[in-house]
Amino acid sequence: xxxxxxxxxxxxxxxxxxxxxxxxxxxxxxxxxxxxxxxxxxxxxxxxxxxxxxxxxxxxxxxxxxxxxxxxxxxxxxxxxxxxxxxxxxxxxxxxxxxxxxxxxxxxxxxxxxxxxxxxxxxxxxxxxxxxxxxxxxxxxxxxxxxxxxxxxxxxxxxxxxxxxxxxxxxxxxxxxxxxxxxxxxxxxxxxxxxxxxxxxxxxxxxxxxxxxxxxxxxxxxxxxxxxxxxxxxxxxxxxxxxxxxxxxxxxxxxxxxxxxxxxxxxxxxxxxxxxxxxxxxxxxxxxxxxxxxxxxxxxxxxxxxxxxxxxxxxxxxxxxxxxxxxxxxxxxxxxxxxxxxxxxxxxxxxxxxxxxxxxxxxxxxxxxxxxxxxxxxxxxxxxxxxxxxxxxxxxxxxxxxxxxxxxxxxxxxxxxxxxxxxxxxxxxxxxxxxxxxxxxxxxxxxxxxxxxxxxxxxxxxxxxxxxxxxxxxxxxxxxxxxxxxxxxxxxxxxxxxxxxxxxxxxxxxxxxxxxxxxxxxxxxxxxxxxxxxxxxxxxxxxxxxxxxxxxxxxxxxxxxxxxxxxxxxxxxxxxxxxxxxxxxxxxxxxxxxxxxxxxxxxxxxxxxxxxxxxxxxxxxxxxxxxxxxxxxxxxxxxxx
Amino acid sequence: xxxxxxxxxxxxxxxxxxxxxxxxxxxxxxxxxxxxxxxxxxxxxxxxxxxxxxxxxxxxxxxxxxxxxxxxxxxxxxxxxxxxxxxxxxxxxxxxxxxxxxxxxxxxxxxxxxxxxxxxxxxxxxxxxxxxxxxxxxxxxxxxxxxxxxxxxxxxxxxxxxxxxxxxxxxxxxxxxxxxxxxxxxxxxxxxxxxxxxxxxxxxxxxxxxxxxxxxxxxxxxxxxxxxxxxxxxxxxxxxxxxxxxxxxxxxxxxxxxxxxxxxxxxxxxxxxxxxxxxxxxxxxxxxxxxxxxxxxxxxxxxxxxxxxxxxxxxxxxxxxxxxxxxx
Numbered sequence: 001x002x003x004x005x006x007x008x009x010x011x012x013x014x015x016x017x018x019x020x021x022x023x024x025x026x027x028x029x030x031x032x033x034x035x036x037x038x039x040x041x042x043x044x045x046x047x048x049x050x051x052x053x054x055x056x057x058x059x060x061x062x063x064x065x066x067x068x069x070x071x072x073x074x075x076x077x078x079x080x081x082x083x084x085x086x087x088x089x090x091x092x093x094x095x096x097x098x099x100x101x102x103x104x105x106x107x108x109x110x111x112x113x114x115x116x117x118x119x120x121x122x123x124x125x126x127x128x129x130x131x132x133x134x135x136x137x138x139x140x141x142x143x144x145x146x147x148x149x150x151x152x153x154x155x156x157x158x159x160x161x162x163x164x165x166x167x168x169x170x171x172x173x174x175x176x177x178x179x180x181x182x183x184x185x186x187x188x189x190x191x192x193x194x195x196x197x198x199x200x201x202x203x204x205x206x207x208x209x210x211x212x213x214x215x216x217x218x219x220x221x222x223x224x225x226x227x228x229x230x231x232x233x234x235x236x237x238x239x240x241x242x243x244x245x246x247x248x249x250x251x252x253x254x255x256x257x258x259x260x261x262x263x264x265x266x267x268x269x270x271x272x273x274x275x276x277x278x279x280x281x282x283x284x285x286x287x288x289x290x291x292x293x294x295x296x297x298x299x300x301x302x303x304x305x306x307x308x309x310x311x312x313x314x315x316x317x318x319x320x321x322x323x324x325x326x327x328x329x330x331x332x333x334x335x336x337x338x339x340x341x342x343x344x345x346x347x348x349x350x351x352x353x354x355x356x357x358x359x360x361x362x363x364x365x366x367x368x369x370x371x372x373x374x375x376x377x378x379x380x381x382x383x384x385x386x387x388x389x390x391x392x393x394x395x396x397x398x399x400x401x402x403x404x405x406x407x408x409x410x411x412x413x414x415x416x417x418x419x420x421x422x423x424x425x426x427x428x429x430x431x432x433x434x435x436x437x438x439x440x441x442x443x444x445x446x447x448x449x450x451x452x453x454x455x456x457x458x459x460x461x462x463x464x465x466x467x468x469x470x471x472x473x474x475x476x477x478x479x480x481x482x483x484x485x486x487x488x489x490x491x492x493x494x495x496x497x498x499x500x501x502x503x504x505x506x507x508x509x510x511x512x513x514x515x516x517x518x519x520x521x522x523x524x525x526x527x528x529x530x531x532x533x534x535x536x537x538x539x540x541x542x543x544x545x546x547x548x549x550x551x552x553x554x555x556x557x558x559x560x561x562x563x564x565x566x567x568x569x570x571x572x573x574x575x576x577x578x579x580x581x582x583x584x585x586x587x588x589x590x591x592x593x594x595x596x597x598x599x600x601x602x603x604x605x606x607x608x609x610x611x612x613x614x615x616x617x618x619x620x621x622x623x624x625x626x627x628x629x630x631x632x633x634x635x636x637x638x639x640x641x
Numbered sequence: 642x643x644x645x646x647x648x649x650x651x652x653x654x655x656x657x658x659x660x661x662x663x664x665x666x667x668x669x670x671x672x673x674x675x676x677x678x679x680x681x682x683x684x685x686x687x688x689x690x691x692x693x694x695x696x697x698x699x700x701x702x703x704x705x706x707x708x709x710x711x712x713x714x715x716x717x718x719x720x721x722x723x724x725x726x727x728x729x730x731x732x733x734x735x736x737x738x739x740x741x742x743x744x745x746x747x748x749x750x751x752x753x754x755x756x757x758x759x760x761x762x763x764x765x766x767x768x769x770x771x772x773x774x775x776x777x778x779x780x781x782x783x784x785x786x787x788x789x790x791x792x793x794x795x796x797x798x799x800x801x802x803x804x805x806x807x808x809x810x811x812x813x814x815x816x817x818x819x820x821x822x823x824x825x826x827x828x829x830x831x832x833x834x835x836x837x838x839x840x841x842x843x844x845x846x847x848x849x850x851x852x853x854x855x856x857x858x859x860x861x862x863x864x865x866x867x868x869x870x871x872x873x874x875x876x877x878x879x880x881x882x883x884x885x886x887x888x889x890x891x892x893x894x895x896x897x898x899x900x901x902x903x904x905x906x907x908x909x910x911x912x913x914x915x916x917x918x919x920x921x922x923x924x925x926x927x928x929x930x931x932x933x934x935x936x937x938x939x940x941x942x943x944x945x946x947x948x949x950x951x952x953x954x955x956x957x958x959x960x961x962x963x964x965x966x967x968x969x
Contacts, residue, residue: 019897020894020895020898021897021898021900037927037930040926040930041897043926044925044927045895045896045925045927172856174857174896174921174922174925175925366755367752367755367756370778371755371778499748499772500748500772500775502774502775502778615750616743616744616749616753617745617750618744618745620748
């Protein structure tokens with residue numbers, strides 16, 4: 001505790017000396033006491049920034065501590081549960097459509113988003129609050145909100161200009177109003193949290209014990225949820241979404257040997273503040289005179305930490321097998337394939353004949369032949385590829401929620417591409433895929449290294465993926481901020497776009513598909529065996545480890561190929577295998593065929609909708625896929641009890 | 642391998658064949674270009690572009706280049722993001738109502754462009770490099786880069802070079818000369834007026850402000866920006882010297898950063914509905930006590946003075962400066 005206070009003091013001091021106006025420490029110390037410029041600067045700019053940092057860091061840490069107890073889940077925090085993303089989405093929406101509402105009630109706007117997303121996560125994750133399920137649900141909710149936020153930022157480029165920085169959280173303050181608003185809220189909520197510390201001690205023994213001791217579990221839980229959500233929403237409305245502090249601070253505190261919620265809350269607040277101020281100091285040391293979003297700094301430090309936590313959590317949850325689901329009464333394969341094919345033909349005909357403004361049935365006309373036909377074909381092939389990757393990855397991880405974006409491959413691919421753009425600004429956008437491949441390879445490498453010893457336990461791999469994915473998207477945000485004007489094209493690429501695909505893309509993607517489909521088909525038999533469980537599978541003479549390694553490699557290769565060509569399109573790989581499984585059961589070969597076709601159908605449809613919805617403007621198909629796919633996923637999550 | 646896989650591979654194979662044929666077809670089309678008497682060659686960031694004859698129907702994918710055409714007395718055939726253009730750009734020349742909208746600036750609608758059958762497409766490097774090949778399938782395409790990495794090129798010089806290239810492409814070099822000559826005259830006039838006016842100091846900084854995350858962000862223009870070059874031409878002195886090369890011609894500051902330049906005149910543009918000076922900064926102690934605020938040396942250039950445009954925007958800018966500084 002004393003160390004923490006000391007650190008906070010030192011960091012605060014350094015924090016106050018940083019700023020765009022260059023003053024030496026002795027100048028500051030001497031003149032801050034008399035009226036004048038230096039006093040103005042310190043009192044109206046630097047002190048509020050420090051104060052909001054301390055408050056926000058503390059609030060997030062306490063919120064994290066509460067959520068971790070409530071969900072009995074070491075991975076819980078306002079950012080991993082999607083609360084930050086929901087609040088931020090609401091802020092962006094109101095900034096565009098109801099600017100005056102945002103100006104007057106920023107907190108209520110953020111709160112509405114925070115409440116909505118936490119209600120979603122809690123209802124969808126189910127009563128047991130199983131850690132991995134909660135984490136996955138939170139992640140999918142975050143993905144949903146993030147993709148909607150991204151599409152709005154793209155469509156309203158000028159209105160949301162300043163939001164990129166805030167999107168990763170910043171402590172910039174202009175006066176005391178932010179502090180005056182957030183301060184009392186946070187302090188009251190903090191006191192409330194301290195008030196329920198005792199009941200929470202009892203609660204953490206288990207609900208049955210708690211109620212048998214005469215505790216009103218419902219009320220305690222309600223207050224705890226409310227406090228955590230309000231704390232998170234308050235900080236989002238003042239400093240933007242800042243991740244990882246809520247995750248890390250409570251852990252550090254518990255690692256230091258602190259027990260009992262009263263002390264955990266107190267110390268979490270302290271260490272949350274230390275981390276927040278430290279991150280801000282560091283950000284400004286790296287780029288003096290410029291704003292590096294503080295949320296990005298915390299994310300870069302927090303990503304590896306999450307990785308470590310995920311590793312530890314997975315070790316204590318070795319039994320992670322879950323039913324893949326799938327119908328036991330499959331529809332006859334020829335029937336399914338014919339129906340899907342008819343649908344594909346219909347959508348193709350539609351997509352090739354209509355451009356959003358006029359119909360034309362002459363598909364050989366140069367305009368259509370040069371632009372529309374290859375674009376639709378690319379969309380189809382990429383859709384197929386993404387769906388194939390989804391089948392493989394879900395098979396390996398024996399987790400119906402796995403796909404390339406859950407593994408972190410997609411977001412690391414995005415981060416790699418953006419890094420390339422930042423490191424070499426002159427590089428043409430065409431080379432972004434190169435960075436994507438490297439990023440995806442790094443993600444795969446990390447998973448390989450960390451999961452090797454554990455025999456690729458599905459649970460472990462999924463958790464690693466979430467950690468990597470969080471890190472990747474944080475890094476992407478930093479790079480987006482750094483790349484400034486080049487941002488528009490990068491954003492389009494990041495949200496995934498089948499725009500402007502020509503015949504070269506058709507050829508390239510087709511070659512990749514032909515190359516990779518063989519190994520995928522070959523692997524289906526081993527994956528079928530794997531569904532009986534590890535023990536049975538090895539009893540039947542299957543090398544479980546090498547099957548997982550190979551399916552992982554092939555799956556990641558296919559999805560990386562897709563990402564390299566059209567950017568980060570998620571959801572296709574997640575949703576199509578699900579639908580296929582409900583149609584044809586869980587045998588992998590028919591599954592592969594049907595989900596491939598469905599993936600193609602899905603992406604062609606998304607591309608078509610994106611093309612015509614606001615013609616002549618274009619909505620990136622990745623965003624449409626997310627909008628179509630997420631409701632279905634939410635429905636699935638609800639059903640899988 | 643079962644029969645579904647076979648069908649699948651068969652389909653795949655046939656598509657490869659089709660694709661192979663088509664790519665040859667397009668190459669043939671691009672190669673045939675003999676130079677005739679009327680041909681003009683212009684230079685963009687994508688190299689030399691040769692047109693058989695001067696372009697009549699031009700599609701512009703960035704506002705600045707549309708403005709260049711208007712300055713030459715010509716309407717574009719098609720243009721991207723027309724609605725937003727009207728919100729941000731204020732110049733004397735009117736954009737005709739029958740200019741076709743070809744979608745967003747970032748992902749313009751290729752089919753809409755092709756439908757106009759243009760003779761020339763003009764794009765901007767940071768948005769349209771990636772789709773150059775597609776655009777070239779429709780018509781000869783020239784791309785300009787308004788933000789060269791080369792520090793020796795100032796952005797005013799870049800603006801006039803691009804303007805002249807566009808003029809060449811549409812065979813209006815005489816008009817271009819006139820426009821630029823007229824602009825030079827205007828500079829001289831403005832310089833004389835500024836000279837006459839009883840300004841306390843000719844030192845200035847020029848800024849563009851907007852609400853960033855929670856607080857105003859203030860872009861302070863650097864000496865290599867187009868707007869700053871105009872200031873220098875009319876006898877004002879931009880005192881902002883950036884720590885590093887700013888490729889977009891401005892540094893981003895918060896209020897604290899302005900203290901360095903408080904003895905200069907403060908020229909600014911700000912969107913009326915996002916007026917950070919009247920909203921957020923009004924009660925800020927640092928802002929209130931800056932010398933240029935206390936001594937009332939703030940000069941508002943109006944919200945739709947486009948600081949990144951062509952010669953017409955340049956003229957709007959200099960008129961605004963003279964209006965506010967001399968006639969205040």
